[in-house]
Amino acid sequence: MASFTLHGIPVSRGIAIGRAHLLAAAALEVKHYLVAEEHLEAEVQRLQQALVAVHKELQTLWLDLPKDAPTELGAFIDVHALILSDPMISEAPLDIIRTRHYNAEWALLTQIDELSAQFDEIEDPYLRERKADIQQVAERVLKVLMGSAQPLAAVGDGEYQAQMIVVAHDISPADMLQFRDRSFIGFVTDVGGQNSHTAIVARSLDIPAAVGMSQASTLVEQDDWIIIDGDAGVVIVNPSALVLEQYRERQNALQRARKKLNKLKKTPAVTKDGTPITLLANIELPDDCAAAMDAGANGVGLFRSEFLFMGRNSRIPSEDEQFEQYKRAVVAMKGRPVTIRTLDIGADKPLDQTEHTALNPALGLRAIRYCLAEPQLFLSQLRAILRASAFGKVRILIPMLAHAFEIDQSLAMIAQAKAELREEGVKFDETVEVGAMIEIPAAALALPMFVKRMDFLSIGTNDLIQYTLAIDRVDYEVAHLYNPLHPAVLQLIAMTIAAGNKAGIDVAVCGEMAGDVKLTRLLLGMGLREFSMHPAQLLSVKQEILNSDLARLASQTRKIMRSMEPDAIADAVQQLQLM
Template sequence: MTSFTLHGIPVSRGIAIGRAHILSPAALDVQHYLIAADQVESEVARLQSAIATVHTELQTLWSELPKDAPAELGAFIDVHVLILSDPMLSDIPLDIIRTRHYNAEWALATQIEELSAQFSEIEDAYLRERSADIEQVGERVLKVLTGTANLLPNVDVGEGTPAMIVVAHDISPADMLQFRDRAFSGFVTDLGGQNSHTAIVARSLDIPATVGVSHASELIKQNDWLIIDGDAGVIVVAPSTLVLEQYREKQAKQVKDRKKLGKIKKTPSVTIDGTPVTLLANIEFPDDCPQALDGGAHGVGLFRSEFLFMNRTEAQTQLPSEEEQFASYKKAVIAMKGRPVTIRTLDIGADKPIDFMEHTSLNPALGLRAIRFCLAEPQMFLTQLRAILRASAFGPIKLLIPMLAHASEIDQTLALIEQAKKQLRNQKIKFDEEIPVGAMIEIPAAALALPLFIKRLDFLSIGTNDLIQYALAIDRVDHEVAHLYNPLHPAILFLLSHTIATAAKAEVPISVCGEMAGDIKMTRLLLGMGLREFSMHPAQLLSVKNEIINSDLTVIEPATRKILRTYEPKAIVDAMEKLQQI
């Protein structure tokens, strides 16, 4: 067979080598036929039975989770249970059977396609990719209906057995549980992006993976030899003997390097010249905290609170209560054992599916979202603020406000925080009276008007993902313009260095919590700009620490200043390569 390469989105680093196991494609292509009137209720009962079966399967999966399973797996199974229980998936297909006389498979597939189409219109990348969760849940039900449950083979994991690389149209996090205890070393999917649940689970399991590889499940054949280069997002199909040997050597070196990383867990995060650097973790759930501590995190630099507000069942149509939020924030604070937890307030908006929201916008990314939405819904915002403040009685918490751009927004936010404090004082509820309040710097206007923020707030955190996206006016998940998403664009380098230097001069703490913070190719550049606080996914902590303890600022800072004076793209890339070798 002729060797060829495929390209996708790298979501989990490392190299995997093995034989392809093709999972069946999407199960939405089902039989379509009409049923007689006297068969309607039996068809309804057939669909209800399939839904109940999948519900039991998911509950069994959750109860049998290994103790060492990543927290994300349990959380995502919970999400799938919520989706399965939602009337949009559990009731409307029944109505379609009764009114249109569709067979059960057709009725369910019709509703899944309708919901997926609605999600595809969402501007926010993370939420747009939740359509995959709906399809995954629907497919589990369809496979029960059609009797085509697609389990992975029982692979002999003995010495010399080739590892298995799963290739699929898409893979649900729940199905990934089947990969444990098997000779499974990586996966490739047609669909997915950086924020898909399967990508998040892959990173937490530390499994090499590449997603968004168009038509991979059609082009790759069963049992083909594959190489996944998780760093580059490249799949090599049917590699030559020479290429296979080169990648095996590269893989062996990576395994050796990872073992070395384990030895620096307790090593202080200090540069060669003696400069201490703080390493923080980004988390989405309180259960992520043990992984953060295991990676040596000094605290949580970003707790995304949005997850509490999404994928709620019919019984949870209202927003999470103050008690529900308080319990989640308190759990994270206690889990971090005295280390600070930075909680970002609700970063959600007109483009995000919270049931009671009826706002529309021609361009949701520039519309009523994040702090703009919170200020437009003060009672909702006050509920979250009270919950966070109450949790601050159990350990150090920092409040982080997203998408601020105007002095008036800062002043309104601080006024509401004070109002929440007053409400708690009146109820004689304890909280941290001096809780620090900071701003996400993710809008170019904010980076260019820092005195407004420094005067009013206690700390800053740069969200590089949105800052780059807004500054370059491109959507990084849009394949037609994704190649223009460039963290090394001269304008981005200026905004970053200006923001870090201005905060340092004013002695205001500043961190970076976007993807750049966890990218080891950017570590030395950010250190050279003066950054001393990085926040990233827990799985990236040791790799970044390794870069830090092998960096000498007396050499890096002059090299960084040279890069900041450079405007030609090739010259910047060349200078960055030299920076990595210093």
């Protein structure tokens, strides 16, 4: 068979070589028909029974979780169970059956299509991709309704099973559990992005994957030999014997390198010239702390608190609920600092569907703007974070600041939260540090007002690049313009690091650039001494640090910063890797 190559989005590193196991789209061909009045309640009952059956399926998956399963998988099953219990799924389709006389499958799909349209309006890539979770839950219900809810068929044994690569339009985290137990070594999906659940699980399992491959599930055939190059986001289908051999050699070399990396877990991150570097972890759940500790992280540089607000049908978690989750993370990190970012969500997010939808959500009421517009919500979160600070070192990180009054209002809210807790006799750390996310060009260009007011800075490179280059990073039509090495982006990052160093306050990078080993030496040369990344990236970055000479890097980086030619910058950054 002819060989061909597919290009998508790289979301986890490594190489997988194996046979394709095609996973058909669960929605299948759903029948559409009208139900007679006398049969409506029977149809309602049919859907209710399917919902109960899926609840039991998820419960079984949770109970059968292997002890070594990543904590993300359990959390995602919980999210799917919450979605299933939401009235938007458990009740609204029943009303559609009763009022429009649709059959159960049609009613469910109608409701899912309406919800999906609402999610399409969301700007934030992480929350936008939660649409996939709702669709995956619906697909499980459809499988039951259509009598196709059987476990995965056996795919063979011996060498074949040990080389299984799943190819699908999309894969739910719950389904991935089944693949894990069947020697699943990689996956390819048509849809998804850097922040999709499939990407998150891939990174947590450290399994090669490529998402956003568009037509992979229709072009790849069952049993095709395929290679996943996770670093490049490339899939080679039916490779020639020569290409196969080359990738096997690369795979063996990567496995040897990974074994060597594991020996660095307890090695301090210190450059050749003796400069210590702080390596922190980005987390979304308290359970992620285990992976952070195992990788040897010096603390948590970014706890994305939005996860606690998701999948609740507009029900915001109480102060006590938030406190318990923050406390879990703080206790799990055993004295290491935990930086909690306040809610990065906006009026375009599905906390309250009655609110208006912003014309351009990326430029609208999001993050700190939203929190200052909802002071009770903000105050509740600040109180919960402060209460958790009694159990270990906590830092508060405020996202999307651009104006002095936003900083001052945020600090005033923190002061109010402290005053209330003092009056109530509740313990907290009086000296808790407060930092600012630098992710808007205006902030990077007005750093004196930040360093004057804040205890530390954290550069969110994902949004900084998006706003500097005026592109939507989840829009595939302009995704090719997303370039961390654009001279304007590098200037803003370098200015921020320099301003922080001059003022004597910590500066971290917590965006994707921090975990990209190709950029580690460039950031070190700029003067960065604090990196925050996904735990799976930490050891690779540490290895780069151990092999870096700061004096030589600083000299070369100054030359790079004087260039305005993208190709010259890219070449020079590549040369840094060879130093």
